[in-house]
Amino acid sequence: QKEVEQNxxxxxxxxxxxxxxxxxxxxxGSQSFFWYRQYSGKSPELIMFIYSNGxxxxxxxxxxxxxxxxxxxxxxxxxxxxxxxxxxCAVQDTGRRALTFGSGTRLQVQP
Amino acid sequence: DTAVSQTPKYLVTQMGNDKSIKCEQNLGHDxxxxxxxxxxxxLKIMFSYNNKELIINExxxxxFSPKSPDKAHLNLHINSLELGDSAVYFCAxxxxxxxxPTSYGYTFGSGTRLTVV
Numbered sequence: 001q002k003e004v005e006q007n008x009x010x011x012x013x014x015x016x017x018x019x020x021x022x023x024x025x026x027x028x029g030s031q032s033f034f035w036y037r038q039y040s041g042k043s044p045e046l047i048m049f050i051y052s053n054g055x056x057x058x059x060x061x062x063x064x065x066x067x068x069x070x071x072x073x074x075x076x077x078x079x080x081x082x083x084x085x086x087x088x089c090a091v092q093d094t095g096r097r098a099l100t101f102g103s104g105t106r107l108q109v110q111p
Numbered sequence: 112d113t114a115v116s117q118t119p120k121y122l123v124t125q126m127g128n129d130k131s132i133k134c135e136q137n138l139g140h141d142x143x144x145x146x147x148x149x150x151x152x153x154l155k156i157m158f159s160y161n162n163k164e165l166i167i168n169e170x171x172x173x174x175f176s177p178k179s180p181d182k183a184h185l186n187l188h189i190n191s192l193e194l195g196d197s198a199v200y201f202c203a204x205x206x207x208x209x210x211x212p213t214s215y216g217y218t219f220g221s222g223t224r225l226t227v228v
Contacts (some may be wrong), residue, residue: 032216034216034217036216038152042221042222043201043219043220043221043222044154044201044217044219045219046216046217046218049216086152088152088154090216096159096166096167097142097159097161097166097205098144098156098159098167099156099216099217100156101146101153101154101155103151103152103153104152104153
C-alpha cells in the first residue's frame, strides 16, 4: 500500500514567520510531487510541483525534495493569515497518472 | 468559464436512494478522476478514465459506477446510498503530460457534498 504521510497539525506560526510543512512517501519509484492548498469548504488548488532533488522556488513558496530520504517539504516565507489552510502533499504513483494524497497539514497563521 | 464543473454542489438524500453526480471539463485534458474526501480531509482515488477508457478502479463498492461518454465528461452514479457514503466527492482532470517538467498536475472541480440521512 503506497502511503503519503503528513503531520495533521495544526501548525501555528506568527504572521511574517516561515512555515515549514513536511511530507514523507513510501513508494521509492515516485517521480513527481505536488503541494495543494485547500481552504475550508473549497477544492484543492495547486501551489507547487517538483520532480528533481533540491529546491524549487516560486514567490514566497519553496518546495524541497530529497528522493534518497523520500521526503518532500514546503516552506512558506513571510506567512500571512491568508495562508491559513490545509496543505496537501501528493505523489504521482509509479506507472500511472493518479496522485496519492496525504491527509494534509492544517496551517494557522496568527496575526 | 469554469474549467472543471461539477453538479450538484450539495446533495442531501435518504439511505437507499440512487443518485448521480456530473462532471465536465473544458481544459482539453485527456484524463479525469473521481476522488472521495472524508471528514478527516483524506482524499482517496476512486476511478480514473483516460479518453473514455477506465484505467483505475480502486477498491470501491460496486454500488458506485462511473461513466464517461466522452473525454470531457465523467459522471458518477451511486446506487442504494448508505450513511457511510456521506463525503465530499471531487472530480479532477489532468493533461497528458502529468508527471513531466511541464505538468501542472490536476485541476479539481468545486466538489459535491453528499449527505446521506
